[in-house]
């Protein structure tokens with residue numbers, strides 16, 4: 001720990017979570033808008049699911065709705081061009097992880113507050129100060145605005161297909177291998193480590209593992225439980241000032257699958273598969289993780305997502321290349337193909 005340096009940590013001021021949390025939208029927007037226009041970033045589907053209702057709450061306040069796709073550098077560039085003549089005073093991201101990442105990055109660049117309004121508990125970027133942005137080659141974890149407020153309406157989120165909730169739970173459960181990687185990087189590479197961030201991250205994972213039986217379709221209580229741990233995971237990232245506590249080798253595998261453009265797995269599902277292999281490579285209890293994913297109904301079989309075995313093997317072999325500066329159990333050179341195949345076979349991913 002360096003005591004002669006200032007470290008900045010940013011946390012949300014207001015968190016509204018629960019049934020009808022959307023009713024707090026107006027008051028939160030008014031509190032955070034000092035001047036200018038409210039920029040609402042949403043997607044075509046998520047506008048219908050919640051964006052329109054959020055906009056209705058802003059009646060009388062100047063606002064502009066921007067429709068966006070995946071979170072990429074190109075999408076950020078065109079969004080900035082679209083809003084070039086608008087004096088934005090507040091950004092609200094309404095949607096899944098991609099819309100929230102777009103919103104928090106644009107708010108950061110414009111130096112205005114950001115409100116996170118998730119339509120599903122499908123990822124733990126809901127409350128984090130980092131954005132995962134694709135730059136045409138890789139997925140960068142870049143600095144972004146920590147949401148100044150989070151409005152998580154569990155009634156709206158509970159209407160998302162159950163798959164979204166199971167994926168979000170998996171994204172948090174996988175923190176367990178991310179922390180194992182971080183501890184290893186601290187031991188081997190001397191990487192800066194925060195015990196507080198690691199403990200919170202592990203806690204959020206353990207809570208969901210221990211209560212996996214209660215994560216079921218059709219239960220708003222499950223959405224509550226997952227969202228609470230998503231908030232905890234975001235807090236760990238805020239303390240660390242990076243996604244390190246929640247993104248290790250399991251995420252590198254997920255990002256490699258994205259790069260190879262294979263299959264239809266959601267982010268959290270890709271991460272679940274990755275965490276089994278990471279846990280196996282660490283010599284940990286991967287069977288416990290396997291049973292947990294089974295309980296919550298997440299398949300960890302690549303074939304179920306249309307991912308061919310050979311692509312999964314390649315993804316694992318090259319995953320370390322995605323973030324060379326982030327040392328993990330995958331090491332610094334391509335994983336031998338046979339090692340990759342065995343690890344994926346043994347854990348049932350292929």
Ligand SMILES: NC(=O)C1=CN([C@@H]2O[C@H](COP(=O)(O)OP(=O)(O)OC[C@H]3O[C@@H](n4cnc5c(N)ncnc54)[C@H](OP(=O)(O)O)[C@@H]3O)[C@@H](O)[C@H]2O)C=CC1
Nearest residue numbers: 043044045046096097098119122123124125130131132160
């Ligand atoms: N910054 C961080 O710390 C983190 C960032 N992420 C990022 O988040 C993204 C993954 O997020 P994820 O939410 O899985 O995927 P997306 O945001 O890509 O959304 C996937 C699809 O689901 C739709 N959708 C969203 N909500 C609902 C709903 N309630 N009902 C039906 N459909 C819905 C979206 O609609 P529409 O077309 O309207 O958007 C979109 O078509 C990745 O880009 C990942 O990198 C993940 C974890 C952490």
Ligand SMILES: O=C(CO)COP(=O)(O)O
Nearest residue numbers: 124132141243246247251
């Ligand atoms: O997905 C994340 C945490 O769940 C963070 O993503 P990165 O791997 O892009 O940092």
Ligand SMILES: [Zn+2]
Nearest residue numbers: 124171267271
């Ligand atoms: Zn993730």
